[in-house]
Amino acid sequence: MSGLPRKITELGSRKREQILRAAEKEFEKYGFNGARMQRIADSAGVPKANVHYYFTNKQALYDAVLAYVIELWNQALAPIDASDDPAKVLEKYVRMKVEFTRIYPASTRIFAIELLTGGQHLSERLMTETRRWTRDRAKEIQRWIEQGKILPVDPYHLIFMIWSSTQHYAESETQVLAIYRKKKLSRADYDKLADSLTAMVLRICGLNNRD
Amino acid sequence: MSGLPRKITELGSRKREQILRAAEKEFEKYGFNGARMQRIADSAGVPKANVHYYFTNKQALYDAVLAYVIELWNQALAPIDASDDPAKVLEKYVRMKVEFTRIYPASTRIFAIELLTGGQHLSERLMTETRRWTRDRAKEIQRWIEQGKILPVDPYHLIFMIWSSTQHYAESETQVLAIYRKKKLSRADYDKLADSLTAMVLRICGLNNRD
């Protein structure tokens, strides 16, 4: 009725990318409501009206940022293969999750804020995908238990424990830095965390051959 | 210079309590920037100007809510005694943390949002207290290791793992509910979680006598 929605080239524009990167930082730091279009524009080095040229409104910009975050998240969920060796599968997943958190702290935090505030911007589709992924992984873990390959453990609680503990450095960075008396977490800090969490998960499953 | 700050009775006023409770829900749901004074007033059943009578401004209201949250948090940190039995100490702490999360999900989430956004409203004093508490607990765990009472484990990573995994039901409730296909987490869900996490922590420490 009131005209077609403005069509934006989905990829390619350099300015669009700049704005998206600036927006990600802004939403990470202030959340949706605290984010300011003016600051995003300044940070991206463009006039504010230019932001509105590439993204219809604030919500559309947030959706675009979130779409990128979710794409990363889906990639992080994917690479678990049904290898026969539980120890290798679990170690690989824990280390990949820690690495993901180290490389994409902003995405990790934006997703965490989204979940904390009820996930109003998350699609039904993403939730369904996550449920299926988790259910399939839980079945696999259950099979390992029945085959006597690992000790009995609630598969869902094990998965939740891995998710929450691997994300903790990003989600509670403020507190962790205060406790460590540091200004920044180093690569070495993350490596040590990955080692610790891997050892913990293996012990939980009774796979701690090195102890 | 410009007059004394308005003095408010610290306790007792019934309306003040109503406003505080309404504010807690609002800040939990929308964060500081997303919270609306009008919604808080409506939710508390008072005119907006009345909110400003009891609390100078939005920040003061948030501070009051946060003070309550932090008081609870400090209580949650306290009750670890230096008992000689690591298994009992760890089990008690894990169960207490899960229980805290179940009873005070709003407080848990407000604190999580605060940490996620850099903890700009947290006092230096609270951070120092948390650091001391964590350091003392870590030393105790280290002593257990040296005495051969538990398996070697990075004490800080163990504490972080307990914190993050016990808080996960509150902080990622949206996701957990989607995975479980539930509308609400029950008392039984939390009890099962507490059992699982207790077993996991004991296995990590090599204290899994029941396995």
Add this chain to the structure above:
DNA sequence: GTCTATAAGACGATAGAC
């Protein structure tokens, strides 16, 4: 495509009667 200037509305906070 880019930018300046401004419209339109939302929101925190207060003045002042009761």
Add this chain to the structure above:
DNA sequence: GTCTATCGTCTTATAGAC
């Protein structure tokens, strides 16, 4: 102490020149 009406500011979003 309570409440209505309103002020002043901040912010998103757009109109329209280039």
